Amino acid sequence: MADINLQEVHDTLVSIAFEAGRMIMAANTSEITTGEKMNSADIVTETDQAVERLVSTRVQTKYPSYLFVGEETYVAGxxxxxxxxxxxxxPIDGxxxxxxxFPHACIxxxxxxDRSPSVGVVYNPFLDVLYTGIRGRGSYMQRNASLEQGQGQGPKQKLPLTGSPPLGNLSTTLVAVEWGSQRDGENFEVKARTFRKLTASQENGGSMVHSLRSLGSAALNICATAAGQVDLYWEGGCYAWDVAAGWCILSEAGGKMVSGSPPDREGEGWDPALxxxxxxxxRGASSGQDEIVREFWGVIGEGRMDYKH
Structure with missing residues (x-):
């Protein structure tokens, strides 16, 4: 990685994010063409495809030797x-x-x-909030990010915003989750059972978490975890493009990404593939990260989510 200028890659992606954000905000959702992938909960629009073409053109022109994987050009298998x-x-997560x-969508x-998230840029143009991270250099959030300096542009705030207070047990946590687009089968049942056990009272065998939150975007859920606005985010069914940028931002904020399914053997699950x-x-914490992971895995129990590529 020594010969790769991660700062330059970061700066290039931030510039592209603002350009893509303007394209997203210019779209009239009442007129754009909308289609379905797997089902009615798995939507694609012509704006998704146009934004991906823009990003692909920009990065492949500047970095022709680097590979590109995008949601809209992905080929299963x-x-x-x-x-x-x-x-x-x-191109549009959410x-x-x-x-x-609903103003929670982002690029x-x-x-x-080496299959390790090294730069992350997540931009929500609806709220003009930018999250960034570079491996080894920390991660940041900025409000009014697209404005010029001196015209209301917010300062870059180092993540996590709340510091790194210790994590208690699940009953003290706010947890982000998503239903996903697969609404049947064992994966769906594992999610539904786990959601119930997380929220049920302890007298009824639950964990009684403070509540569940769903922003509708994996990237924004991860960034909220990096910021310390939620304590945990659990997901099954998303892809590398949903998590790669946020993963870098989370790690640089002291957070941890582990497997969303309990491991079969001790010592596994702590270093999941991208x-x-x-x-x-x-989220980042001065203590309690490993303990809450094990507690969460215990709530899932014998359930396993299995998604094909």
Whole structure:
């Protein structure tokens, strides 16, 4: 990685994020063409495709030797994340929110080296909030990010925003989750059972978490965890482009990404693959990270989510 200028990659991705954000905000969702992938909960729009073309053109022109993996050009069973330097991109993470006008959608621009998230840029143009991270250099959040200096642009705030207070047990936590687009089968049942056990009273065998939150975007859920606004984010079914950028931002904020399924053997599950599709993100904390991971795995119990590539 020594010969890769991560700062330059970061600066390039931030510039592209603002350009893509303007394209997203210019779209009229009442007029754009909308289609379905797997089902009615798995939506794609012509804006997703146009933004990915923009990003692909920009990064491949500047970095022709680096690979590119994007959601809208992914080919099931063929596309792979290798150890080569790779841009991993979701043009609009939160397309359902985008279509409905719910202001929690973003462009997620990740860069991985040796299958490890090394640069992350996540930009929500609706709220003009930018999250960034560079491996070894910390991560940051900025409000009014696209404004010029002196015109209301917010300061870059180092993540986590709340410091790193210790984690208690699950009953003290706010947990981000998503239903996902697969609404049947064992994966769906594992999610539904786990959601119930997380929220049920302790007298009824539950963990009685403070509550569950769903922003509708994996990248924004991870960034909220990095910021310390939620304590945990549990997900199954998303892809590398959903998590790559946020993963870098989370790690640089002292957070941890582990497997979203309990491991079969002791010592496993603490270092999931970038494209493992089942994740548990934990905020930065002075203590208690490993303990809460084990507690969460215990809530899932014997359930296992299994998603194909």
């Amino acid at each position: 063929t596309t792979r994340i290798t150890s080569a330097p790779t841009f991993i991109v979701d 397309t359902t929110n985008f279509v409905h006008g 997620s621009l990740g860069f991985a080296v 494209d493992s599709r089942v994740y548990l993100a934990v």
